Amino acid sequence: MLRYLNQCSRGRGAWLLLALTALAFELTALYFQYVMGLQPCVMCIYERCALFGVMGAGIVGAIAPKTPLRWAAILIWIYSAIEGTRLSYDHTMIQLHPNPFVTCDFAARFPTWLPLDKWLPSVFVASGDCAERGWTFLTWSMPQWMIVIFGAYLLVALLVLISQLFKPKRRDLFGR
Numbered sequence: 001m002l003r004y005l006n007q008c009s010r011g012r013g014a015w016l017l018l019a020l021t022a023l024a025f026e027l028t029a030l031y032f033q034y035v036m037g038l039q040p041c042v043m044c045i046y047e048r049c050a051l052f053g054v055m056g057a058g059i060v061g062a063i064a065p066k067t068p069l070r071w072a073a074i075l076i077w078i079y080s081a082i083e084g085t086r087l088s089y090d091h092t093m094i095q096l097h098p099n100p101f102v103t104c105d106f107a108a109r110f111p112t113w114l115p116l117d118k119w120l121p122s123v124f125v126a127s128g129d130c131a132e133r134g135w136t137f138l139t140w141s142m143p144q145w146m147i148v149i150f151g152a153y154l155l156v157a158l159l160v161l162i163s164q165l166f167k168p169k170r171r172d173l174f175g176r
Contacts, residue, residue, distance in 0.1 A: 005163035009070060012062045018077070019058025022051050025149065030123070032142075038135055039128035042104040043091035047146055048123065049116070050087060053080025054153055074164070077157045084150035091143035094130045104130035 008014040029048055032038045040048070054077060061073030094104065108126050110116050116124040128134070133141045 002159070002163040002166045005160050006166050009061070009074075009160050009163065010066050012065055015058045015061030015065055015073065017058075019055045019062065022055035022058060025051050026055065032135065036135070040126055041091075041128040041130040041132070042106070042108050042126040043087060043094070043130045043143065044128065045108045045117075045124055045126045046087050047084055047091065047143070050080050050084030050150065053077075053083070056080075071164075074157065074161050078154065078161065081150050081154035081157050085147060085154055088143045088146035088150055091130060092141070092147060095133050095141055095143060098131045 026048065029040070029044070029051075033040055057073045057077035057080060060076060061070055063069060065073075091104075106126075108117055108124060110124070135142050137145065
């Protein structure tokens with residue numbers, strides 16, 4: 001399996017699949033916001049940023065998968081998945097154990113060199129409450145499902161990282 005993951009990481013298809021799954025989750029978040037009327041909170045916005053990191057990793061990996069750029073993509077992927085998992089866990093704890101002393105900010109704080117809330121306010125401006133459980137599926141709230149999603153991204157990313165230690169199988173016409 002690890003040799004197969006190594007082989008996949010050297011092709012564009014797997015990296016594009018990674019980017020497309022992250023894009024699908026981003027589009028789902030926008031559907032929840034604009035069609036279902038669920039306003040994102042600050043933690044939701046940060047979780048979106050982590051998803052954009054995973055999507056960016058997929059794009060970077062797809063650019064030149066057979067070069068050392070693949071390593072940069074894997075590291076971006078792992079970092080984004082870890083941060084997404086951490087943010088989702090913190091968000092879940094705010095929802096499960098509401099405390100007036102532990103709340104999220106009123107607005108997302110982006111660096112001055114990357115003011116995403118100014119550049120694309122329809123995606124990156126928060127107006128919801130972090131403690132509100134506005135949506136559930138099978139009794140789990142959205143940040144709980146995001147823990148599962150980011151955990152899956154992290155697991156696969158770590159397997160792909162480990163797979164880089166194995167040489168991909170060379171296959172020729174006669175199976176040698």
